[in-house]
Amino acid sequence: MDRLLEALQQLINGVSLGSIYALIALGYTMVYGVLRFINFAHGDIYMLGAYSGYLLAPLFARFFKFGQFDTFTPENTLFILSGAGLIMILSMAICAVIGVLVERIAYRPLRDRPRLNVLITAIGVSLFLQNMTQYRLGADPKAFPQLIPIQVVEGLGTMTVLTSQLAIIIATIILLIMLRLIVMKTKIGLAMRALSLNPTACSIMGVNNDVVISFTFALGSALAAAAGILVSMDSPSINPLMGNLPGIKAFVAAVLGGIGNIPGAALGGLIIGILETLVIAIGFPQWRDGIAFAVLIVILLFKPTGILGRIEREKV
């Protein structure tokens, strides 16, 4: 029984970590779907999400009393959640704008160039965002304000699940459902799917491809920003390079699920998160960052299309 509880505990840790990767991976996979390139700067949008929260929270701190509650009570729960939710939505909006701007300035002029050029530009954008943040706000880690009180969720026996972990999991589920609705039920979602199938046919049918691509960047960046806020609630120390590793791991997650495939990215994120927690749990914490690369190499060698991906033939 103890073993089972231990396993369940690790599973919850893994799922909350994996949710973060899933949220970032969605941005990679959606951009790949419409543009067929890897947005190297996506991890830095996640970092900017955390920094927007860090800069926004003091503006609302007095009204929402951030950091003044030690526990959740039936009276204050709604109040706390609306405060945290507001910060999250505003950060998502800011990062959506940044994502659209990056696409407009750096990627759009390169639309019909070789993919390598766009990849190099993306590396440049990534370095630029990191180092500008470092230059403007300092390279030292910053303490993220406490948006929700962090306490152990009661009524789970010997398991320790923190409110922040629960917030990550619940927020991710809500965001995934919303994304699913946008992609499957709205007109712009239909256009996104059409564009990823065949860009030329899509524009012949009267879809403005540029608008759809901008929307895709906005959507992906907003999800990455949400991930940045959520992760900072759980481990409240942020720095300008925090997006590097999660960015790459999320990319691995997207490839694992099948790049271009939206449910695949979420699935891949969860798998990477759980695997990483497993590596820590069995006693190799220093190798936690290596496991994602190992997974990437194995998956690319044996099933490059990923778990849910479809085969794309190379045309001469």
Added chain:
Amino acid sequence: MSRGPLSLIVALFVCLAVSLFGENFIASNFAYYYDILITIGINVILATSLNLVNGYTGQFSLGHAGFMAIGAYASGSWSNNIDPIIFGYLGGSTSPLATNVCLFVSVLFAGVLAAIAGFAVGVPSLRLKGDYLAIVTLGFGEIIRVAILNTDFLGASRGLSVVGSYTNLFWTYGSVVLCIYVVLSLVHSTYGRGFLTVRDDEVAAEAMGINTTKYKVSAFVVGSFFAGIAGALYAHFKAFITPEGFNFFRSVDVVVIVILGGMGSTVGVTVAAVLLTILPEALRALAHTQFVPPAYQGLLENRLILYSLLLIILMLTRPQGLFGDRFASKRRFIRSRGD
């Protein structure tokens, strides 16, 4: 003797002569510029060797710093453990013969080890293309760094002190000359045309019966060999190395040089290596003059801001770099019409 080997020997003799007669003078009177000279040499080796992989063969690798790390640590720990034995035979640690033999042996060892690592990394990852290859090589570079970080024998996060800073102008520029010579003669040989074929059209190359995998892996192995040599020279230059010195940004430095110079142009890449080694130093000097307000000093001193802008602007306006070759521009023309 044909022209190629002759010019190699002449160039090596020039290096030797400069080193014999000028070394002590420069090192003692212009220590700062001496450091820059050696750094330029190391960067030229790194960039021209990466150019063989990224430029001539068209396999975009982001893990060059990993092989440099292998070279640096291999030669460092080799020197720390084996040099005392060599000194015993060749007249102590002060004899120039002994130090030069030690440096040569450890540099060679570093290069061979890095080449073996390059083979081990290249065989699985070069089956991939474009963006995927970039990320996998980045991953391998990071794995090498994490592995060193967790190896107590190599000093882990404390770093490794290397006995003796033997790197001098002759060995640095001798390696530069050798590296450029090897890359150029490889690419311009009948065999080496295969590298360009793989870059220009892999499918067509395969259809012509060219073993593309063999070409990609051999480019990668040669590139890693020279990266290892650069790492070894670096280790014996700084006399102290840490895993942080070989992180992703180190790879980016080299990639920026290759892109600025023009992928597939050895002359361009060499010029870019010189430029981009001097530029951060010049900007740092500029930042501390009265012309620059204190608020902007950080902007000038952070080379990565400059590099990132350079990458973006180059790709937008001149993707073939300063000295891009005509192959690259021709290919771009065909692509843009075909797609």
